[in-house]
Amino acid sequence: MAIKMAIKMTVTKVKITPSVAEQALIRLMRVGDRLWRASDERFSRWGLTDNHYNVLRILNGAREPLAQTEIGRQMLSTRANVTKLIDALEEKGFAQRVACEDRRVRHVVLTDAGAEFLATTLEEVIGAAQTAMKPLTREEQKTLFRLLGKLTGDHER
Amino acid sequence: MAIKMAIKMTVTKVKITPSVAEQALIRLMRVGDRLWRASDERFSRWGLTDNHYNVLRILNGAREPLAQTEIGRQMLSTRANVTKLIDALEEKGFAQRVACEDRRVRHVVLTDAGAEFLATTLEEVIGAAQTAMKPLTREEQKTLFRLLGKLTGDHER
DNA sequence: TGAAAATAGTTTCTCAGTTGACAATCAAGC
DNA sequence: GCTTGATTGTCAACTGAGAAACTATTTTCA
Numbered sequence: 001m002a003i004k005m006a007i008k009m010t011v012t013k014v015k016i017t018p019s020v021a022e023q024a025l026i027r028l029m030r031v032g033d034r035l036w037r038a039s040d041e042r043f044s045r046w047g048l049t050d051n052h053y054n055v056l057r058i059l060n061g062a063r064e065p066l067a068q069t070e071i072g073r074q075m076l077s078t079r080a081n082v083t084k085l086i087d088a089l090e091e092k093g094f095a096q097r098v099a100c101e102d103r104r105v106r107h108v109v110l111t112d113a114g115a116e117f118l119a120t121t122l123e124e125v126i127g128a129a130q131t132a133m134k135p136l137t138r139e140e141q142k143t144l145f146r147l148l149g150k151l152t153g154d155h156e157r
Numbered sequence: 158m159a160i161k162m163a164i165k166m167t168v169t170k171v172k173i174t175p176s177v178a179e180q181a182l183i184r185l186m187r188v189g190d191r192l193w194r195a196s197d198e199r200f201s202r203w204g205l206t207d208n209h210y211n212v213l214r215i216l217n218g219a220r221e222p223l224a225q226t227e228i229g230r231q232m233l234s235t236r237a238n239v240t241k242l243i244d245a246l247e248e249k250g251f252a253q254r255v256a257c258e259d260r261r262v263r264h265v266v267l268t269d270a271g272a273e274f275l276a277t278t279l280e281e282v283i284g285a286a287q288t289a290m291k292p293l294t295r296e297e298q299k300t301l302f303r304l305l306g307k308l309t310g311d312h313e314r
Numbered sequence: 315t316g317a318a319a320a321t322a323g324t325t326t327c328t329c330a331g332t333t334g335a336c337a338a339t340c341a342a343g344c
Numbered sequence: 345g346c347t348t349g350a351t352t353g354t355c356a357a358c359t360g361a362g363a364a365a366c367t368a369t370t371t372t373c374a
Binding site for chain 1: 169170178180184187189190194214233272276279283287291292301302304310311
């Protein structure tokens with residue numbers, strides 16, 4: 001069916017011919033968004049957000065107890081938000097705040113329960129990553145990794 | 158200063174050796190997140206979110222008036238959210254709802270003011286995209302685009 | 315030393331976005 | 345035709361994150 005009312009319609013359009021750069025950028029943001037959503041959905045089944053899980057992984061990877069600020073820095077989040085994330089993780093028994101010499105800071109450590117949770121869920125999380133990346137060959141995955149790194153200067157590390 | 162209290166610390170750790178797939182996935186989500194933040198900050202100067210701007214671009218690219226549901230579908234957002242986005246854009250005079258034959262649906266069109274806003278801001282937006290993508294050569298940008306498309310099946314379109 | 319600046323964490327407020335319920339309208343099947 | 349089921353948009357309640365103000369500490373340096 002043709003749309004009839006389009007006769008007196010505003011036809012002012014801005015001519016946009018997206019450059020390669022912009023097309024790539026848009027697709028990148030789009031794919032990232034989609035992945036975040038999928039990830040969020042997965043973790044919500046465990047009553048967590050991906051950010052909570054992220055904290056657990058960071059704690060697990062740390063050799064020493066981390067200050068909350070440091071956690072926030074690693075995950076590009078604010079101190080205020082870290083406070084809330086740790087509150088929730090403590091409530092669940094997955095993390096614990098411990099005192100620090102510097103009485104301003106509170107260190108956070110993974111509890112045994114937190115480690116166990118990580119261990120039991122890890123398989124699924126990794127599996128999901130594998131599935132998400134499956135359309136790409138191993139070489140392509142490496143290329144993607146390298147290009148993304150180059151994009152943000154991370155390839156130097 | 159060494160941390161002393163680490164003596165009776167929980168040392169339970171889960172051994173995680175991230176696969177190539179997972180590393181690429183994490184970096185992808187991370188980069189996407191960073192780009193969204195940058196984008197959000199840019200648009201906030203105009204009193205908009207990137208999603209508002211996204212709607213404007215979608216409207217601009219459409220040949221016919223779009224139903225709100227269709228807009229939501231294109232930008233992976235919910236109907237309820239589209240309602241609020243359009244409310245805001247109408248308030249600003251950048252978009253307008255028009256009646257439709259099917260009286261359930263409300264079509265949305267870009268107004269002249271909206272088109273003008275797009276035109277005046279486009280240069281900066283495109284410039285920002287160019288800057289963000291600058292670390293990659295044109296070839297690499299294409300590769301990135303292709304790989305991302307392959308990842309989500311978009312390369313078929 | 316002691317006052318000012320800096321830092322860590324918390325709290326409060328706000329905001330964009332999602333979920334779920336709802337009314338209005340259309341489509342399908344009997 | 346008429347009723348049942350789908351679809352569209354809206355509203356209210358909730359959620360997660362950010363910004364700014366605040367407290368408690370520590371550091372700086374005059």
